Structure formats: structure tokens, C-alpha cells
Amino acid sequence: MFSGDRVQKALVIEAPATPFVLTTVPIPKPGPGEVLVKIIASGLNPADWIIQARDPFAINTTYPAILGFEVAGDVEEVGENVEGFSKGDRVFFETKSNHNEYSGFQQYALAPTEFLGKIPDDLSHGQAASISVTFSAAAYGLLPEDPLGAGLNPTFDDEIKFPGEAALVVGGSSSVGQYAIQILRYVGFSTIIAYASLKHAEFLKTLGATHVIDHTEVPFADLPVALHKIYPHPVKTIYSAITSVEAQDAAYASLSKDGKLIVATPQPVPRDGPDAAGRKVYGVFGSPYVPQNRPFGLLLWKHLPRLLQQGVFQPNRIEELPNGLTGIVGGLKKLEHGKVSGMKLVAFPQQT
């Protein structure tokens, strides 16, 4: 609840499809099981500009709206019944959509501790703000059991491995794609092929990619053939971080007859007809806050800080935006115009 007396700066959308406005709002008070976080770093996502510019979730969005889905900061205040977190802890979390007091484009936000992680010592706040939603988008599609995901490792059991298996990640250099590659490495796939620009090839290989198909040379229509040249066997697992119909069609055409295609959108292109039998397509809503996602979300937030600490997963490379919250506006324009390549844009709200 916004019930405190102190105020903070926030980037607000007053009405659907109107510009962001820098204004002040109250600093909320944490309820039971929650903490108040002083937001040091806030990651930008394509959904932020899409909601602001097009308002696709108009039915759900309440205005004035504060966006921002990926947060890292310091615990400022601890609510009742909170265990394991104290004032001053460095933490990161995924925000709850459509609840302004939990959002990222402001200086303080609430976080339920069940979906809160401590930042490993060797990661900065900026790096930690590149992880939550984007990692979730990859993880929810690949790890939990059907019908949520492909079921590769629903319990984060470090022993589960799939040697000899191959996967394709369409959009391998995107933020989501980078985590999909790392998750496939975590579950021991032998062959991980990224469809990305070649300039990121060496970096993607450090994350686990074994091959890169250059998307600037190979158009979507030729992807199945290019894939077959590298891996002349059925590919049963494909993650598409690019959600255009063209990308989904190319990914689907590259899939084995009994394969699983995961697309980083809640509403992938529906598939039917004779060639659909045996194949499965999974859409993703990478949020622990919807009821069907909650059990896996609890596990994810139990294991993710540990796996980051152990170096199993690494954050995106980040570009630090200037000018605090106001820098977000220009950053989202760069995302909208496709000017972000292999990086996560991160803003620093306290610098406003």
C-alpha cells in the first residue's frame, strides 16, 4: 500500500499511450512478508516501451501506471514475519505487474520475500538488475513440467543432464536468449546452436553456445536448412526469444516431429494440422505472481541466488544509462528502434 508520509521520485504514465512523466509518489510501507527496497538499479525490458506506446494490456493496466520489471537494491525496511532478510541486504527481484508500489521505475518499491534473492558479492546492483524477468522468461519455458514448460529440470536438480541432446536458441544474443543458452548448458545439452549475429559469437560461446548461425546472413526462411547443415539430426528443443510470426514459423519448421518449441510470449502462434501431432508449443509468462507459476517461482527464487553465486549463471552485460529515472525514456526508445544488441540497459533511479 502507498500509505507512507515520505515521497520519492517516480516515472509515471498518467493515461494509456501517453508519455512518461517524472513526478513524486509516496514511499510505500512493507506489509507482512515484504520488504521495502531502495532501488539502486532498474533493468529495462521491451515490455516497458510496448506498454507505454501501445498499451496492449489496457484491460489490466491501471493508471497512473509505474512500469519497470527488474530491480536490484538495498533492503530499507523489513515488514512483519520476514525471515532471512535484514536492512542493508543487497537484493534483486522481479516486480509484480500492475501494482505500482512494487514497480521498478521509481526510487523505492515493495518486494515479497518469497520471490526475493540476495545479490552475490561479486555482482554489482546493475548486473543484478539484468536477471529477474529475463531469466524467468527462459526458465519458465525450459524447466518446469508441462503444461508450463518443456520439463527439462522442474526442481533445479544439479544432477539432471541431457548429454547428446541438441537445442536451437533463436535470438541467442538477446537478454532472454543469453539465459536460455545458459540454462541449456546447465542441463547438460551437448549441442547449443544460437541464431544471432556473428559479432556476439565468441561471447555466446562463453555462455554455452557451441555454434552460431549468423542471422544477418541466414534469413529466417533458410534457418531449417542452415541448422540441418550444422546438426543433421532432429532437434527436439527450440527456444525462440524472437517473437515475430516469421521467427516462430522458422523455429517451428526447424523442430523435430516430436519436438518442443518455446516462444518468449504468452500467446505463441497456435499450430494445428497433421504436422502438429507430436510437437508441442509453449508460450511463456515469466512471472512467479500468477497462480499457476507460483510453485515453480518459489523454487526458482530458492535456487537462482545460489546458482549465480556458484557462477553457473552469469548476468547480461549491461549498458548503464545516465540521468536516473529520466534516462529510462531514451533507453526505451533505443529498445523500440532495435538499437540494443547483446546488452541489458540499466537505469539508476537514485541518480535522478
Ligand SMILES: NC(=O)c1ccc[n+]([C@@H]2O[C@H](COP(=O)([O-])OP(=O)(O)OC[C@H]3O[C@@H](n4cnc5c(N)ncnc54)[C@H](OP(=O)(O)O)[C@@H]3O)[C@@H](O)[C@H]2O)c1
Ligand atoms: N513472456 C515473457 O515473460 C517475457 C519476458 C521478458 C521478455 N520477453 C520477450 O522476449 C523477447 C526478447 O526480449 P529481450 O529483452 O531479450 O530482447 P533484447 O535483448 O532487447 O533483444 C535484442 C536482441 O535481439 C536480437 N535480434 C533481433 N532480431 C533478430 C533476428 N532476426 N534474429 C536473431 N536475433 C535477433 C539482436 O541481436 P543482434 O544484435 O545480434 O542482431 C539483439 O541482441 C521480447 O519479445 C520480449 O518482449 C518475454
